Amino acid sequence: HIELSKDFFEEQIKITGHHTHKNDQLCVGMIFLPRNDYGAQEACRTIVEHELLSNNFYIFGWRHVPVKAKVLGIKANDTRPEIEQILFSPIVKTGSEELEKNIYIVRKKIEKKITQSQLKDFYISSISSRSIIYKGMFLAEHLSDFYPDLLDKRFVSRFSIFHQRYSTNTFPSWELAQPFRILAHNGEINTLKGNVNWMKTHEQGLESDLYPNIEDLKPILKSGSSDTACLDAVFELLTRSGRLLPLVKMMLMPEAWSKRSKIIPQAYRDMYNYLNSVIEPWDGPAAIAATDGNWILAATDRNGLRPLRYTITKDKILFAGSETGMVPVQEENIIYRGRVGPGQMIAVNLDEGVYYNDKKIKDFLSKNPIYKKFSQNLIEISKKFNNLEEFNLSEGDELRQKQYAAGISIEDLEMILHPMVEDKKEAVGSMGDDTPAAVLSDIYRPLSHFFRQNFSQVTNPPIDSLRENRVMSLNTRIGNLQNILGEDLFNKKSYLLESPVLSNAQFKKLFEVLNDEYREIDCTFDAEDSEINLKKELKRIQTEAEIAVREGAKHIILTDEKISAKKIGIPIILATGAVQTHLVNHGLRKFTSLNIKSAECLDVHYFAVLIGVGATTVNPYLAFDCIYQRYQKKIFGKLTFTECVSNYIKAVNDGLLKVMSKLGISVISSYRGGLNFSGLGLSRALVAEYFPGMYSKISGIGVSGIEKMIRTQHQKAFRGNVISLPIGGFYKFRKGGEQHSNQAMTMHMLQTAVATDSYDLYKKYSKIINEQHPLNLRDLLDFNLIKKPILIEEVESITNIRKRFGSGSMSLGALSKEAHETLAIAMNRIGGASCSGEGGEDARRAIPKENGDNANSRVKQIASARFGVTAEYLNNCDEIEIKISQGAKPGEGGQLPGFKVTAEIATLRHSTPGVTLISPPPHHDIYSIEDLSQLIYDLKQINPKAKIGVKLVSSTGIGTIAAGVAKAKADVILISGHSGGTGASPLTSVKYAGLPWEIGLTEANQILTLNGLRHEVILRTDGGIKTGRD
Known part of the structure; x- marks a missing residue:
């Protein structure tokens, strides 16, 4: 990625038979076209030309870019596009920023038309009056061999961004090669799924005086893009909308500041508070080099897990990269060597020719007065939670029936809840999981059991939530997600919580503070009305949420508190996913928070799923009732009820950090709504409708199946003779509980067969294992035997x-x-x-x-x-x-x-x-x-x-x-x-x-x-x- 060589391209324009004038603003588009489809090639060129001409640009002509294909590998050459440049200029001269913005609009229009025309293998590598990108699928050392243009001495640039990689989380392709239009990136964006989902929401509320027809820019993110391509698209949107490139970096990749807030300047705190309320961080192990043509910067994400080192020479050249010896520099010519630390950046303002270190950039940017005004309107609600008296909601038979309906077992209370309250940490176990997948189980399993947690491996590292806790945060902001292109947020009240997990007293206090700005939606339905079904009720909840937001409700509460003999509770994960998806699709999610009061929520995984599908806050009211029941029986010793509640929330918070850390995600806002799970046994239709973007490799239970499941459980819970909860058996084998493949009888049989060298006994063991109720996916497969077997000797x-x-x-x-x-x-x-x-x-x-x-x-x-x-x-x-x-x-x-x-x-x-x-x-x-x-x-x-x-x-x-x-x-x-x-x-x-x-x-x-x-x-x-x- 280098500056445009005006001398070089003026000569290329002369070859087309045209002439440039002294004041012409020369622009060049580097374009990949479908190489083997000449009809598609011509259709692509026509669209490009039409959009440029329609938007007051003059076209000099097309240039076939000379390349040497012999340096490519077989696959790279097979997929090689036709590479051409379009040479053009604006009919009316305009300012550089305005011109780049206009070119950006034209490019987005071209891309939209190409998609509508269903043309494939088209990509605009760069299109600008400032710079040009030469890239492709070849070894780094073959760049100038493949593109002989780069050997021309007229290619002189004040900057160069060079990147080499091999594709690790996407299939290799020419268009996904780096650098992209703004940045090059070494690493991986761990928060990508959440970022992409929230961009759909931000997209709906985009407003800017710079763009009279904002729809021209949509979609901001192209389907099938890599993590870097997505990050680049958001960088480009924000920079082309008037924000300085270093500020965009701090918006999207902020440093870890919340746990150092007392030692950083107040102006920084105000700035970060504002920026963190505008958009969610794009976190990951990331080092970037970026330019908008005016600024060029090198930066890292909050964790600094990608190396980025730099050298400044006496002749005022700045080298920055992931390797110290990347460019040979004479030792006597070096003024300074350094590394870019976690969350830091260095930059050069190209027009001023001025170098900015990290402090100088942040001092300069934090002077904006709107940051201080915003901080004055930020209400830290957690400070209002001191000295609250905790309370429970149900006891006795009512509690037992609700527990049964929610799928809570004795085992859950003893093995999961008790350690969380007593030890302030999650329960620990050993060995593996020998129970069936939820979809194969014969007993009731909550919907959370159908969600499997994703995690990082190889391409991006997980975080250590204990020893790297300083970079992690559960801080939860409640309030409108404002227009990310504007700066009107400072007039609005915003609320800050230290955690999304709220006790009964905290939840009550929160909505006292929020006053009448909320709407509560009942997530239960009539057990006896034959006209009602789960599908209709989910639609009702979606409609009520939409109407509430359109009528000005800034906070939605989804609750299943009304569970009773006559009311069946809807799985709150399903209700949350339904509302989140519906509001996102209608462009309304950004105007409201989504707050959950759940009977089912007990273990850390359930909280993780709820927040992962979009919940802002969660109040597990029945879990606190369970705690109160055990507290009354003096099971927790000298702990007060308030201490029991506090310990439980501490265990959940630490557990959430652990779940996030497995993905390498540092802040809850980037985890929320990210659907960082794999469905196992959920129908693809259900996932597509209520959890779009989540993978479900093995289809299974749908809405009707879930309805049958919850109706059966409800009937058992309220049949009138429930003396005790089910035993469970999910974590340890219990007679009458969940099935396990490792049972005492079979284990004894195997041990005896081995000890006595009895093949017959082993065969009995293997027959039992092979013929038992399906516990694993492989148990659903059978061998496709041939009629005539081969000889054993073969x-x-x-x-x-x-x-x-x-x-x-x-x-x-x-x-x-x-x-x-x-x-x-x-x-x-x-x-x-x-x-x-x-x-x-x-x-x-x-x-x-x-x-x-x-x-x-x-x-x-x-x-x-x-x-x-x-x-x-x-x-x-x-x-x-x-x-x-x-x-x-x-x-x-x-x-x-x-x-x-x-x-x-x-x-x-x-x-x-x-x-x-x-x-x-x-x-x-x-x-x-x-x-x-x-x-x-x-x-x-x-x-x-x-x-x-x-x-x-x-x-x-x-x-x-x-x-x-x-x-x-x-x-x-x-x-x-x-x-x-x-x-x-x-x-x-x-x-x-x-x-x-x-x-x-x-x-x-x-x-x-x-x-x-x-x-x-x-x-x-x-x-x-x-x-x-x-």
């Missing part, structure tokens, strides 16, 4: 088949020394492979025993903490496995308490006995696919004979990640299922994070095949595999 031998087996990657510490060694010996005996896990391994085990047994683990694991990793460790193996995620808690780290760190474990892990050992959520040297590639290269240098494997967890989009890992030169990719075991993990992670391996393995296989990479890697899987059929 089948791969048992010896070879056993070489494909591996044991789990449990470390010494999670397993005893005896168990760990025994597994290794057994796997070595059969020719399989055991994995050391992340806890290191005694080098003496590499020496065979006297009887010939070998206790050495053939696979050595490298995890985020690098415990026990030495050169000797890495050379005592046939394979090295890099653990990115594990099935039981993807996106999370681990912690071995000090009392478990014995002298032996400390020796193996090169640590100190008694000191707590922490495995951070990310590898701190793997923040991108390029970093992973570097580690794989390094490991191959230290042990050239070993295969290098990468352990991932099944998730939506795993195929594209697997393709990136294959490009990084991994030899093995392991796709773990969600049901894997662990030493300890929050129960909500064990139960709700990740997908079955059947989905991930299938997707990885398909995408690797489509990209021509399948033959490059061994695909492996694990997670709950028990029999030959599995």
